[in-house]
Amino acid sequence: MSQYVLNAEVRETLGTGASRRLRREEKVPAILYGAGKDAVSLTLEHNKVIQMQEDEGFYTHILTLNIGGESVEAILKDIQRHPYKPKVTHLDFQRVDASQKLHTKVPVHFLNEEAATKGGNTVAHHVTEIEITCLPAQLPEFVEVDVAAIEVGATVHLSDITLPAGVVSVELAKGADHDQAVVTVNAPKGGAAEETAEEAAE
Structure with a gap:
């Protein structure tokens, strides 16, 4: 398992308003896609993301997302930040398939x-x-x-x-x-x- 592990929850409520509410609750909206599977909207703990994003390896290592008891390997494809506050506002993850090139x-x-x-x-x-x-x-x-x-x-x-x-x-x-x-x-x-x-x- 990767040294970078994030617990995530499936996000049922979508839209700009829902994302704003999540950020007020110190959570980060995210999306997971790729490997021929449907995209899944997720929610992560902001404090954990802030802690990990300070490490260069977070951007280049294969990460592990724990989603409802399932471990999914992924890489970070995009990270969006607040223009002036020390906040992460959205993350994009791509699933990793051992047989497919990244x-x-x-x-x-x-x-x-x-x-x-x-x-x-x-x-x-x-x-x-x-x-x-x-x-x-x-x-x-x-x-x-x-x-x-x-x-x-x-x-x-x-x-x-x-x-x-x-x-x-x-x-x-x-x-x-x-x-x-x-x-x-x-x-x-x-x-x-x-x-x-x-x-x-x-």
Whole structure:
């Protein structure tokens, strides 16, 4: 069973008014769909959701929803928040079928940035997550990129990243022209070449 477990109740009363009442009762409306089954409207405890959503793994792990005594595996597909209050207003979950590939996003963890920025270099993140497809058992929690291994002035693209076995980049699957830039290490502004040019101008 997943380390992320949420107790949920089937929600019989639907509509905007009903959802507002639930939120006043410190509950969160949600929906569960996918795997060829009918969508089910749910209610979850807001405090539990708030606690879990602070953990990055909540967005990438397979979750367990306990619904009326039945355990259902799912992934979080969407989370809606109040524009200024620390409240979650709605959740979308997709059922997980062990035999069907998932289409989701995983975060990129940039390692050793401190080492890469020595000497005044800067690191530019072009993406913070990668869209992937894979079977549920192959779902990675995140993808790592060692920034210290990147030469100054170079850019790492999707094609430069080794994904875990069975994991496919959605963008790369579209063709070579979708090889997105992921991260660039830039030389300091006002480098040696610029200083030489300034001296010549003087």
